[in-house]
Amino acid sequence: MFRKNFVEYAILLLFKDRNDHLFSFLIFSFIVFILSSVLFISDSLQYDLIQSINAQPSIVVENTRAGRAYQMHEGHVYDASQITGVSSVEGVVDGYHYFAQKRLWFHIIGDASLAKDEMIIGQGVQKAMAELYYEDEFHFLTEERLIKVKINKIAPKGTNILSNDAIFLNPNTARAVLGMEMDEYSKLYVSVPNPNEVGNVALKIVEIYPSAKATTQEDAMSAVRHLYYYKGGIFMILYVIALVSFFILLKNQISLVYGEKKKEIAILRSLGFCIKDIIALKFIQNTVVSVSAYLLGVALAYVYVFVFNAPYLRNIFLGNELENSISLTPVVDLNLLFLIFLFGVIPFLAFVILPAWKIAISDMSEAVKS
């Protein structure tokens, strides 16, 4: 059935009739392009988030009161460090500062290596500040006073999605900005060297402080995955509807085109092609169309997402409250490509079977006569 000459002939015939297939080719590559762009973006963001979680300590402990985040103090640090299996506990200052002029939230992170009056800011923060002419210095407005801090350095235009809206400050300055007392912490970073003990240590911390929330690395990762499954899933369901309507259109279009080609098929049949061969012929042609459209779509999506950084589309995932200047890390997962392939090419071919069969069995004597 799949002799070399036969395949060659099928492809030659396809090029002769390329205008008939142009419609399905273009629309299908567009559909694949949209789908793969969205999946590439979400995969790349997920990858970045998970990389940054990997760099974090094993357990992050947060205190809550009445369901809201609440400060922690040295006592918490001491108690946590007494649990067997814990190698070190670090209290960190972390919170959000509202920048009212631009209606933005800056993520304040304490960094002990900085002096009291200097800070490192992310790309997005720099842009927002520069618009209001804060170029060397920034003034944090708090309830009590105005805090002046030198802008020391701008975080490199890294891939890290987290540093875009971040401001790194000396912990004490950060406390002043966030309105916290000295010796208060917003989170504890607990390091547990043995990964098998992480779950147990987290349970023990919650046992000591029932109102505390201990998030292990694994929990944090699954939270990220949940979020992206949710966003990607909603998109996917809408997409299925578009896809199905495209395939119904495709089926009608192919039947129409094949209907005009009845004479050609009848000549082939009278030359000795059997029904099976005609179906195979049409199948080979459509495989070529769909696979090449798939490749084109994926390649375009790659360029759009990782070279041009996916303008417009990435706001679905990032939001545009803070001008996002992050660049997407090019990660392409083979599993993802396989998924897109299955999603596009298999239904495409499935919807071609019926028209191909119908044209193959049509009455040839009548077709030649007309």
Next chain:
Amino acid sequence: MSIFLSNEIIVFLLIELILIVLMAISQVNIVSIVRHWDFDATTPLQYALEKKNYLVNTILYFTLTCKVILFLFFIQSLNSLAGIVPGAMCSAGVVGANHYGNALLLLKLLLIFGFGLWLIVNKLDLASIIFPYLKRKYLLFTLLFVGVLGEFVLEILYFSNIPLTVPVFCCSVVFQAPKLPFGYTQTLLVLFFYTLFGVIVLFNTLKQTMASFTCNLLFLFIAYYAITYFFGLYVYEMPNHKCPYCMLQKEYYYIGYLIWGSLFLGIFFGIMPFLIERITQKSYVYLLKYSSICLAITALICSIYVVRYYLMTGVFL
């Protein structure tokens, strides 16, 4: 949060649904073919039916190809679900998340075997001029269609019952040693594995289809347990890591696909000749040779891991 929002599951269910629609179309045609088929008649109806036969064939070729691809995709989706199902480290936790999982996997495997059987019978049927096995072949198709419908229902049940808030067990809990069935020990299991393998090869060379059929079915279960509880340990190089799925992952160079793939192929070739003989009264024993080859590959890979471990460390696990 619903599991049906996961990309893999949406894609998987959509394609399953399309295949079911295609199979339903052929099923409708099959009913009319079986009712009115008369090979000696020269009526237009008979010609139309013969043309319909082509449609059914094309659809089935397509479905089988897709089913095999989907089976691999299913395994891979389970792996990726392990990321969002709490507590699951690999597919074992996801499959064992409810009691539909294992039944679904077994049904999928049997259906692929069934499709393979149908293809071979179809080939024999088309090779002869008078379509001698047409009705039997379509009866088989109807059974397969019912199977596929059942599979779809089971899939929906399975996916909708995966808990996303309560932790499931990971593979080291699911496959704990004291839970070995029928009171096997590991040594006994390995002994069974090699004995049965030898017996199958013997029957295959003697072309005893019925004996080969029985032994192969038995071997499916023995090999499953032997690989999970004994050979797997050497693949993972850990004394308490018992899991049939982890070896499908990148960390173990995807060796699982080779081990399980050759095992299932071997068993498929081993059970087919007997079934074909039953259906068509024709001997089709040359497949038994492939059965021996495939099973030998499985046994060889498994043994290599054990030997390699012994050479490296000087002890057995």
